[in-house]
C-alpha cells in the first residue's frame with residue numbers, strides 16, 4: 001500500500017497514517033496502491049501479496065481463510081433459463097461466513113501496529129469471525145452484538161473464547177459503543193466500514209472468482225448488503241485487477257437488500273432519479289439515507305450503513321442494479337438454493353438468488369449472462385429462520401406401513 005484516500009472528499013494520507021477515518025471530513029478511507037509498480041511485478045503468475053496492506057504475508061496463517069469453491073449452479077440457473085449461474089460458497093470459511101477474509105487482514109494489521117486486543121461491533125458474523133481467528137492467533141477479541149443476535153453466532157463467539165457484550169439495543173447502538181470503548185481502552189477496532197482494512201480482505205473474493213472462471217470477468221456479481229463493506233470490497237477487487245491491466249472490463253455489482261432494510265438501494269435510486277446525466281454525483285456532499293430496519297435477516301439489518309457511501313459509489317460506477325426483495329422471498333430462496341446445489345445459506349446469503357429471480361422476472365438479465373451470487377454465510381447460523389421456510393418432517397410410527405403411507409401423501 002502507498003497510503004489512503006477518503007471516499008467522500010478524496011483527501012489523501014501517507015502510508016504511515018495511523019488513524020482510521022479521514023481527518024478532514026470523518027469519511028471512510030480507502031487503502032491505495034502504486035498500481036504502476038505492481039503492474040511491473042507481474043510476469044505470468046498472479047499473486048495477491050502486492051494488493052494486501054499487511055506485512056509478513058509469508059508467515060503461515062493457522063486456518064484456511066478464503067480459497068472457497070465457485071460452484072456452477074446449473075440446475076438452479078436452468079430453472080430460470082439462465083445458462084451461466086455460479087455460487088461463490090463463502091460458507092466454507094473457518095467461522096462459516098465471508099467475514100473471515102476481512103478479519104484475517106484486520107488481525108494481521110493489528111499485529112503490524114502492535115495491538116493484542118481487537119474489538120468489533122457486529123450483527124453476529126463479524127463477531128464470530130473475529131473470535132474464531134483471534135483464537136487461532138492467540139489474540140484477545142471483544143465482541144459487541146445487539147442482544148437479538150442469533151444464538152448460533154453468539155455461541156460461536158463464546159466458544160472461541162471472546163469477551164461477548166450483548167448490548168441492550170440494536171446494531172447501531174453496539175457500533176457506537178464499540179467505537180467509544182475502543183478509544184477508551186486502546187483496542188484495535190475491526191468494525192466494518194470504520195476500519196479501512198476490512199475492505200482489503202473482502203476484495204480477495206473477487207480475485208478468486210476471476211481465477212476460478214479461468215480469468216473471465218462475470219457480467220454481474222450479486223452481493224447481499226447491510227453496511228455495504230462486502231459490496232465495496234468486491235468492487236475494489238475488480239478495480240485492482242483492472243488498474244494493473246489484468247482485465248479490460250469490469251462486472252456490474254448488484255446491491256441486494258431486504259425491502260425492510262434498504263438504505264443503500266434507496267440512496268442509489270434517488271441518485272439515479274435526480275441525475276440528468278450519467279456523471280457521478282458530488283460524493284463529498286452525498287448523504288446516504290437512514291432507515292428503520294426490520295428485516296428478519298439479521299446480517300443485513302442496518303439502520304445507518306457504515307460503509308454506505310463506498311457501496312453506493314460501487315453500484316453507480318459499475319452500473320449495477322439496486323434490488324430490494326421481500327423477506328418471504330429471501331426465506332424461500334434458502335431451500336431453493338440448498339435443494340438444487342447442496343449449499344445451505346443463511347437468509348442474507350440466500351438474498352442474491354432471490355434477486356436473480358426478481359431480475360429475471362423483470363427481464364433484466366439475459367440467458368447468456370455470467371452471474372455470480374455470493375453465498376456469504378451458512379444456514380447453520382440461523383436455523384430458526386431456515387426452519388420457517390421448510391415446513392415439518394413427515395412424522396411416522398416405526399413401521400414400514402407407516403413409511404409407505406407417508407410416501408403416498
Ligand SMILES: Cc1ncc(COP(=O)(O)O)c(C=O)c1O
Nearest residue numbers: 125226227228229230299376377
Ligand atoms: C452473511 C452476510 N452477508 C452479507 C453481509 C453484508 O455485508 P455488509 O454489512 O458489509 O454489507 C453480512 C454482514 O454482516 C453477512 O454476515
Ligand SMILES: [Zn+2]
Nearest residue numbers: 006009022025
Ligand atoms: Zn474526507
